[in-house]
Amino acid sequence: MIELKSVSKSFGNTQAVKQISFKVNEKENLVLLGTSGCGKTTTLKMINRLIEPDSGEIIINDEDITNQNPEILRRGIGYVMQNIGLFPHYNIAENISVVPKLLKWDKEKTDQRIIDLIKKLHLPASCLKMFPHELSGGQQQRVGLARALVTDPAILLMDEPFGALDNVTRASIQAEFKALEELKRKTIVMVTHDVQEAFELADRVCLMDQGEIIQIGTPKDLLYNPINDFARKFLDGQRLTLEFKVVTIDDVWSYLSSDKISTEEKPLLSSSNVWDAMEKIRSVSKGKVQISNQHNEIKSVDFQQLTQAFNRYKYNNRHE
Amino acid sequence: MNEQQQTLWGFMFQQSDKLLNQTLQHLGLTFISLLFAIAIGLPLGILIARKRKLSSSILGIAGILQTVPSIALLGFMIPVLGIGAKPAIVALLIYALLPIIRNMYTGIIGIDRYIIESARALGMSKIQILFKVELPLAMPVILAGIRTATVINVGVATLASYIAAGGLGEFIFGGISLNNTNMILAGAIPAALLAIILDSLLSIIQKMDFKKLRKVLYVFPILIIVLSAFYILPSAYGSKLTAGFTPEFMGRQDGDLGLKSEYGLKIHTIVISDAVMYKAAYLKELDVISGYSTDGRLKAFDLKILKDDKGIFPPYYAAPIVRAGSLKKFPELEKVLNLLSGKITDSIMTDLNYKTDYLHESPEKVAKDFLIKNSLYKNPRNGKDGMVRIGSKIFGEQYILAEMYSMLIKGNTDYTVSTKTGLGGTKICFDALVNDQIDFYPEYTGTGLLVLLQPNPKLSKEIAHDKTRTYNYVSSEFKKKYGIKWLKAIGFNNSYALMMRQKQSKLLNVNTITDLKNYLDKN
Ligand SMILES: Nc1ncnc2c1ncn2[C@@H]1O[C@H](COP(=O)(O)OP(=O)(O)O)[C@@H](O)[C@H]1O
Ligand SMILES: [Mg+2]
Numbered sequence: 142m143i144e145l146k147s148v149s150k151s152f153g154n155t156q157a158v159k160q161i162s163f164k165v166n167e168k169e170n171l172v173l174l175g176t177s178g179c180g181k182t183t184t185l186k187m188i189n190r191l192i193e194p195d196s197g198e199i200i201i202n203d204e205d206i207t208n209q210n211p212e213i214l215r216r217g218i219g220y221v222m223q224n225i226g227l228f229p230h231y232n233i234a235e236n237i238s239v240v241p242k243l244l245k246w247d248k249e250k251t252d253q254r255i256i257d258l259i260k261k262l263h264l265p266a267s268c269l270k271m272f273p274h275e276l277s278g279g280q281q282q283r284v285g286l287a288r289a290l291v292t293d294p295a296i297l298l299m300d301e302p303f304g305a306l307d308n309v310t311r312a313s314i315q316a317e318f319k320a321l322e323e324l325k326r327k328t329i330v331m332v333t334h335d336v337q338e339a340f341e342l343a344d345r346v347c348l349m350d351q352g353e354i355i356q357i358g359t360p361k362d363l364l365y366n367p368i369n370d371f372a373r374k375f376l377d378g379q380r381l382t383l384e385f386k387v388v389t390i391d392d393v394w395s396y397l398s399s400d401k402i403s404t405e406e407k408p409l410l411s412s413s414n415v416w417d418a419m420e421k422i423r424s425v426s427k428g429k430v431q432i433s434n435q436h437n438e439i440k441s442v443d444f445q446q447l448t449q450a451f452n453r454y455k456y457n458n459r460h461e
Numbered sequence: 462m463n464e465q466q467q468t469l470w471g472f473m474f475q476q477s478d479k480l481l482n483q484t485l486q487h488l489g490l491t492f493i494s495l496l497f498a499i500a501i502g503l504p505l506g507i508l509i510a511r512k513r514k515l516s517s518s519i520l521g522i523a524g525i526l527q528t529v530p531s532i533a534l535l536g537f538m539i540p541v542l543g544i545g546a547k548p549a550i551v552a553l554l555i556y557a558l559l560p561i562i563r564n565m566y567t568g569i570i571g572i573d574r575y576i577i578e579s580a581r582a583l584g585m586s587k588i589q590i591l592f593k594v595e596l597p598l599a600m601p602v603i604l605a606g607i608r609t610a611t612v613i614n615v616g617v618a619t620l621a622s623y624i625a626a627g628g629l630g631e632f633i634f635g636g637i638s639l640n641n642t643n644m645i646l647a648g649a650i651p652a653a654l655l656a657i658i659l660d661s662l663l664s665i666i667q668k669m670d671f672k673k674l675r676k677v678l679y680v681f682p683i684l685i686i687v688l689s690a691f692y693i694l695p696s697a698y699g700s701k702l703t704a705g706f707t708p709e710f711m712g713r714q715d716g717d718l719g720l721k722s723e724y725g726l727k728i729h730t731i732v733i734s735d736a737v738m739y740k741a742a743y744l745k746e747l748d749v750i751s752g753y754s755t756d757g758r759l760k761a762f763d764l765k766i767l768k769d770d771k772g773i774f775p776p777y778y779a780a781p782i783v784r785a786g787s788l789k790k791f792p793e794l795e796k797v798l799n800l801l802s803g804k805i806t807d808s809i810m811t812d813l814n815y816k817t818d819y820l821h822e823s824p825e826k827v828a829k830d831f832l833i834k835n836s837l838y839k840n841p842r843n844g845k846d847g848m849v850r851i852g853s854k855i856f857g858e859q860y861i862l863a864e865m866y867s868m869l870i871k872g873n874t875d876y877t878v879s880t881k882t883g884l885g886g887t888k889i890c891f892d893a894l895v896n897d898q899i900d901f902y903p904e905y906t907g908t909g910l911l912v913l914l915q916p917n918p919k920l921s922k923e924i925a926h927d928k929t930r931t932y933n934y935v936s937s938e939f940k941k942k943y944g945i946k947w948l949k950a951i952g953f954n955n956s957y958a959l960m961m962r963q964k965q966s967k968l969l970n971v972n973t974i975t976d977l978k979n980y981l982d983k984n
Binding site: 189191212213214215216217220222224225226227228229230239240243272288 | 573575576578579580581582583584585586589594597598671672
């Protein structure tokens with residue numbers, strides 16, 4: 142668990158972070174969201190002491206981090222950044238094994254772990270002997286992730302990890318990222334300026350502006366209970382897409398008719414969001430998919446039915 | 462051309478021992494100073510990369526040090542470090558410092574800051590970041606700096622021979638003084654080859670990618686240390702007297718060779734430049750030196766000339782030598798130049814030299830004062846009747862003579878004057894005259910005979926000690942061979958002379974060269 146208590150930081154006359162407080166729960170993914178320059182990176186870097194706060198306290202697992210040696214603290218926290226920062230003079234295997242070496246892991250254990258990890262991250266084994274410049278941008282970002290994950294730290298800090306990638310690559314890596322088992326066990330603080338990305342990956346979103354926190358809450362909270370005009374306007378441009386992403390099939394289940402047809406194809410889980418279900422419907426030739434809920438009820442849904450159900454759900458919840 | 466090559470190879474073959482020795486010394490000198498420069502420069506470079514505020518002042522100082530002329534720098538060091546290896550190494554180190562500090566600094570600050578940040582984020586300590594990230598990434602830039610420094614050092618190391626530190630400069634400067642092209646080339650070609658070879662080797666290393674570079678980097682420091690070891694520091698000078706002779710003196714029959722054959726003088730000798738020799742004698746770094754009998758420093762440093770009792774040093778009477786073509790072009794020139802004839806004796810010349818060399822009066826002022834005192838000075842007529850080009854060699858006496866001639870010409874004729882002073886050694890000056898780059902310069906009869914004409918040894922031995930015969934011989938031969946005329950001699954005789962400190966000469970009761978020999982034999 143990570144806790145920030147009234148943390149501030151200035152650079153000369155710029156107050157980058159003003160009296161920020163929040164908690165990140167065990168195994169939670171908190172996303173810091175805000176426009177460029179609002180203090181996200183500064184906040185993130187204070188958690189592993191790349192930047193020292195001017196005032197306030199940061200507590201990780203009940204211990205004030207200022208009482209810990211910063212180097213040892215950092216070795217226990219995974220860090221992924223937009224610019225990746227791979228060492229150009231190390232090959233991929235050496236890049237990934239920097240922290241194991243610092244922690245004096247034995248070589249066999251490290252090698253085995255690296256082989257497992259790159260498989261999970263869909264990197265070819267042949268890349269281990271290559272140098273960073275010989276890899277594509279997407280591959281380099283995966284290596285950056287592998288480097289942060291190799292010692293299986295309980296906490297992961299990520300600063301716009303997908304920011305340097307083209308749209309197609311970003312979408313596919315985001316999807317893999319969401320699916321990665323390893324990450325579900327971790328406490329993650331992630332920084333992004335991309336609302337969609339935040340909504341896609343966050344358990345809770347922390348919306349920031351000019352060094353201050355505007356609102357912290359689940360994506361749904363932000364979307365349906367914005368605390369002020371700023372929060373509302375921040376999401377306005379992409380509101381519909383975001384709604385499709387935060388509303389799950391479970392939410393609209395009662396509005397779907399139950400014309401049950403059984404087929405052999407594997408049904409979609411009702412915990413999926415509306416957006417994903419629409420994507421699925423669009424991709425199949427029949428224009429219909431089957432969805433099952435946790436009681437093993439199965440419904441068959443097409444695009445029109447889904448949109449109608451979604452609209453009725455929204456109408457009924459408008460005063461929430 | 463073919464013959465020239467033959468004799469060059471012949472010379473190099475004949476002198477192969479010396480050549481090898483000098484080359485190794487040269488390499489050793491280059492690398493030992495490089496080693497020190499790296500040991501000092503890399504930490505300094507790292508320091509200023511950490512504390513950027515210091516960077517401009519430290520780079521500034523290193524930059525200024527580098528602009529100090531090499532000879533001056535060597536000269537400054539003598540009072541502190543003496544002569545020989547130590548000042549040479551320090552001087553080379555100073556020249557090598559700037560490229561090494563600068564490249565270390567730019568190498569580090571040029572590293573992508575995200576790479577350093579990610580190293581910190583992974584939990585590397587400052588030392589680990591320096592050795593595992595910054596140094597390897599800055600290495601190509603650092604190597605470029607070392608490469609520059611190496612090439613500079615190979616070049617500047619030729620000057621080490623000025624202060625008795627050896628190296629290929631012994632051949633180069635000896636050759637220039639002795640008008641011996643083969644000797645110059647025997648030093649210059651290996652020096653140039655060293656520079657080219659080291660430069661290309663280092664450029665190969667510099668361009669390697671990280672994979673290969675890693676392996677080479679282990680070998681590199683070892684190689685530098687091994688090469689440094691070639692420079693075995695010149696052995697401590699024994700308890701007896703030490704002589705410092707110029708490269709020119711070393712190679713001449715009327716110099717060191719004559720001292721050996723005629724006097725049987727055996728003295729521990731090191732090679733040193735004229736520019737620092739007197740001071741080194743004064744500072745007791747040297748006991749016996751090969752100076753010039755009219756040199757002002759003789760007076761300034763309280764030195765005494767040992768009498769040449771067997772007469773091996775031929776007379777060196779100075780006289781202007783002029784192109785025949787120039788005499789025709791400037792009909793009044795000869796008369797004007799001869800105005801100085803018979804006016805300057807040995808002691809007057811020594812005194813004039815003392816004024817420039819020691820009292821630091823300008824040659825112009827010294828020349829003018831002298832002319833006024835002798836009622837020879839006239840205000841310039843500012844005529845426009847063609848320009849006379851005066852040359853001079855690169856030492857004080859010649860500057861004074863050039864100034865005097867310049868004033869005489871301006872005051873007595875309608876010619877204008879341009880002076881090309883500081884034309885290096887005899888060979889450079891003489892070539893300039895032959896090739897119509899200058900119209901005249903002051904030359905010495907002994908030099909004309911033994912350096913420029915070089916008649917067969919029997920003839921030169923016969924006439925070299927007779928003032929009149931030497932003058933007559935060079936006059937007629939120069940006219941025949943080069944179309945150059947010797948005008949009337951000025952009066953003074955600037956011959957070679959062995960000198961000691963007055964005090965020491967008294968103490969040891971050594972007044973002649975024979976005394977010196979006897980003293981050395983006894984002790
Ligand atoms: N090292 C620094 N020196 C000076 N100003 C900084 C520094 N780092 C960040 N800032 C300033 O602090 C503010 C917040 O920066 P940052 O935390 O990087 O924002 P974000 O990550 O949200 O884009 C910005 O105004 C930025 O210019
Ligand atoms: Mg940022």
